Amino acid sequence: MQKTGFFLVLCLLLLLAMPVAAAPQVTGKSAVLIDAQSGQVLYDMAKDEKLPPASTTKILTAIIAIESGKLDEMVTVGPNPPLVEGTKVYLEAGEKVKLRDLVLAALVHSANDAALAVGEYLAGSAPEFAKIMNAKAQALGAVNSNFVNPHGLSEDNHYTTAYDLALIGRYAMTNETFRSMVKTKVLDWNGKAWQTRLININKLLWSYDGADGVKTGYTTEAKSTIVASATRNGQTLIAVVLGSSGSNIWQDAENLLDYGFANFQGIELAHPEKVVATVDITPKEKLQLVPKEAVQLALPQEGNKKIDTKVVLEPLQVPIAQGQRVGSLVFFLDGKEISRVELLAKNAVSRHIGFTNIMLYLGAGLFFLQVLWRSFLLYKRSRRSRYGYNSSYRGYRSY
Numbered sequence: 001m002q003k004t005g006f007f008l009v010l011c012l013l014l015l016l017a018m019p020v021a022a023a024p025q026v027t028g029k030s031a032v033l034i035d036a037q038s039g040q041v042l043y044d045m046a047k048d049e050k051l052p053p054a055s056t057t058k059i060l061t062a063i064i065a066i067e068s069g070k071l072d073e074m075v076t077v078g079p080n081p082p083l084v085e086g087t088k089v090y091l092e093a094g095e096k097v098k099l100r101d102l103v104l105a106a107l108v109h110s111a112n113d114a115a116l117a118v119g120e121y122l123a124g125s126a127p128e129f130a131k132i133m134n135a136k137a138q139a140l141g142a143v144n145s146n147f148v149n150p151h152g153l154s155e156d157n158h159y160t161t162a163y164d165l166a167l168i169g170r171y172a173m174t175n176e177t178f179r180s181m182v183k184t185k186v187l188d189w190n191g192k193a194w195q196t197r198l199i200n201i202n203k204l205l206w207s208y209d210g211a212d213g214v215k216t217g218y219t220t221e222a223k224s225t226i227v228a229s230a231t232r233n234g235q236t237l238i239a240v241v242l243g244s245s246g247s248n249i250w251q252d253a254e255n256l257l258d259y260g261f262a263n264f265q266g267i268e269l270a271h272p273e274k275v276v277a278t279v280d281i282t283p284k285e286k287l288q289l290v291p292k293e294a295v296q297l298a299l300p301q302e303g304n305k306k307i308d309t310k311v312v313l314e315p316l317q318v319p320i321a322q323g324q325r326v327g328s329l330v331f332f333l334d335g336k337e338i339s340r341v342e343l344l345a346k347n348a349v350s351r352h353i354g355f356t357n358i359m360l361y362l363g364a365g366l367f368f369l370q371v372l373w374r375s376f377l378l379y380k381r382s383r384r385s386r387y388g389y390n391s392s393y394r395g396y397r398s399y
Contacts (some may be wrong), residue, residue, distance in 0.1 A: 022158055024259035026252045028224075029243030032162040033256045035264065036170055036236035038228065038339055042260050042298060047163040048144055051242045054108045054217025054225045055087075056165055060133050062103050062181065063172040065118050069176070071100040081113040086153060086219075088113040090194040097191070103118045107188045107215060109198040112151040119150030126150060133345055142167045154221040162240040168213050169238050177374040182213035182229075191341030194378035208257065214238075218247070224249035230257050235266035235298070263301055269309075269331060270295040270341060271369055276329055277311050281349055287320060288346040295341050299333070308332040311343070320349040 024033075024043060032047040034040060041047070065071070077095045089111040091097070097114075098123060105114035119129030122287060126149050132342040133147040142164035148155050153285075172178045187198040210230040215233040217225040225265055230237055239256035241249060270291040278289040291313070313327040320326065327343040 006287055024255040026241060027244055028241040028252050029249045030162040031239070031241045031252065031256060032166050033167045033239045033260050034170065035260075035266070036238050037171060037266065038294040039167075039306050040298050040299060040338060041163070043256065044163070047160050047166075049242075050144060050159045050161055051202050052154055052158060052219065052222035053160045053165060053242065054154075054219045054222035054223075055112075055150055055152040056169075056215050056217045056225050056227050056240075057147060057150065057158075057160075058106045058110065058115050058217075059172050059215050060136060060147065060168050060228060061118055061129075061150040061166075062107050063116050063178055064129075064132060065099060065103045065122060065135055066175055066177050068099075070122070071098070071103065073099050073121075075099050075102060075117055075155070077113075077117050078120055080120065081117040082128075084116050084151065084153070086112045086151075088343070089189055089191055089198075091117060092192050095192045099295055101189075104181055104184065104187055105189065105198070106151070107181050108184050108200045109189070110201055110216070112153060115151035116149070116200040119329070137164065137168065140167050140171050152217055152222075154219045156240060157176060160242075162242050165227050165240045165242075166238055168264060169229065170241065173213060173229055173236075173238070179213065180247045181217065183211075202226075202228075204230070204253060207250075208254055212236075215377060226250075226253050228253040228257065230261075232261050233266075235261070235264075237261065260298075262296040265301050266296060267299050268294055268296050269307070269339075275346060276309075276343070278314075279316075281318075285349065289325070289326060289329075289343045290346045292325075292344050295329070295331065295339050297331065297333075297339055305364060306334055308335070313343075320345050322346070322348040 017124055026045055030049045031044065032041060035042060035044040074096050075397050077091045077093055077097065079093045081091045082093055087110045089105045089109060091113045097296060099118065102114040102118050105111040106118060116126060119126050123129035123132055129150050130148045137145045137147065145160035145164040146157055153334055183205060185200050187197050189198050202216050208230060208379040210232040213229040214227045224246060225242050226249050228239045236262040237257055239253050241252045252262055271294050272291055275288045275290055277289045279289065310330040311327065312330060322345055322363045324345045325342050326345050328340050329343050331338050332342040
């Protein structure tokens with residue numbers, strides 16, 4: 001039994017009454033603000049301009065080290081890390097330090113010697129580690145970047161973009177160990193040559209409500225750079241600024257985050273436990289479709305926004321196993337695709353059915369009516385609350 005894939009377009013009007021504010025003021029050369037859950041770009045200024053990243057490079061170094069599974073191994077520091085310039089923890093050649101502590105020093109104190117020791121331990125040399133960095137960046141979609149060292153000190157052909165850093169930062173922040181490290185405010189360092197208490201140089205951790213990462217940077221060529229993350233009311237935003245001037249970097253990051261929290265509302269549009277459509281197999285047997293994972297989007301609180309939800313089924317043949325992929329659920333905001341998720345069979349369908357046509361059944365229509373009703377409730381709640389509506393409502397939920 002086979003049928004060509006087909007679609008159902010469900011039109012959803014989300015009426016969000018909050019007025020949109022002016023674009024955030026940013027003094028840097030390049031900036032971007034994304035929603036961490038969906039990856040949506042909420043604001044950008046020259047986001048694809050290639051610029052030096054300075055120590056925000058260490059985000060990529062750290063996540064590679066964490067994912068290596070070697071954090072508890074002892075590293076014998078080679079002759080090169082003690083010679084590196086800039087911020088350091090004064091490692092000595094031959095000193096033995098746990099890889100975990102080197103990664104922490106690189107993230108919390110921005111120690112260049114620690115970052116170089118990490119790269120040399122994992123790959124044998126900085127150039128070899130750079131190959132790993134570039135492969136990882138490409139895999140994450142950061143295709144406009146090229147890294148030549150693990151610490152971010154200026155070198156020819158070492159560059160990235162604000163958007164690429166947002167992708168790297170977003171990915172890194174999904175790792176629990178990384179998240180814990182970058183929000184560490186104070187770290188006791190007991191090195192061979194230096195014993196001290198390291199204070200995280202990311203000032204936002206101390207001053208910005210909800211700040212939970214990630215990394216700052218500075219070189220004469222790059223000027224001030226930052227990848228900043230903050231979470232409020234379950235919504236996480238990531239702001240990136242490159243090429244800012246001195247202390248302006250903090251205000252730039254705050255302006256971006258403030259803009260995002262004031263003007264965008266996190267909405268859960270689909271959940272893996274909620275049926276989004278029903279396929280009629282026989283009058284008595286139906287196939288229920290559920291998304292593989294939750295779909296969470298940041299929607300502007302600025303008036304009428306139209307979301308089209310398109311259900312696209314693949315050619316289907318019985319038997320259909322529970323959990324089998326059967327299609328996709330695609331979301332469009334004002335005609336532009338913003339997210340998609342696989343659709344899975346919630347229940348199995350046996351081979352003995354013998355029914356040749358699979359049609360989208362009334363369940364999809366019921367879902368459409370439920371969506372419109374939830375939109376109406378969302379509109380009512382958006383008038384009463386800055387963030388829209390009561391998150392305990394069973395339909396779309398704030399995050």
